[in-house]
Amino acid sequence: MAIDYRLAIFTRQAAEGTKCDGEIRAAALDERLSRSGATPIVVQLSWPETQLRRSEGTLTLEAIQVQSIEAFLREQVMVRKAVEETMTEARRSWLRQDRGSAAEMWSETAFCHLYLPNRELIAIEGGGPQTTSAYSVVFDVAWDDEHGTRALKFRDGEQIGFGLAGD
16 A cells, blocks of 8 residues: 655754654654654664764665654554553553543654654664664653653564663
């Protein structure tokens, strides 16, 4: 299933480090996985790429990063379900509550961005050459005033992790 989308990468930040930001716009974006009709993204660049292209004002996405954007768009229903289950349980645990609904969790949870690691980081985290997609969805959480930001990691259509966000 093909999903029509537009990808914008903002090169102004590429000169500052090994990450850059951008956004995805698509009619099919889930409202909980976007902000104002766009999904902000953070792209992890390869170190040599950052060094070589810094002065040119250009950057190159890896194929896996483009494939990961497309996988995220196709998998939004699964991602939202995983977010609701995982974050609702995390909120209950953090607040030491016996119950709590997804609606309560969403009232204190805001989508931050989609994080796209590079192939090198995917390999470090256990993904092999056969990996076709890898991304994290990152949220600001008001219910955790100590840490504030959480991320769910996905690889090849499955949730593979949850924890504090590193970016």
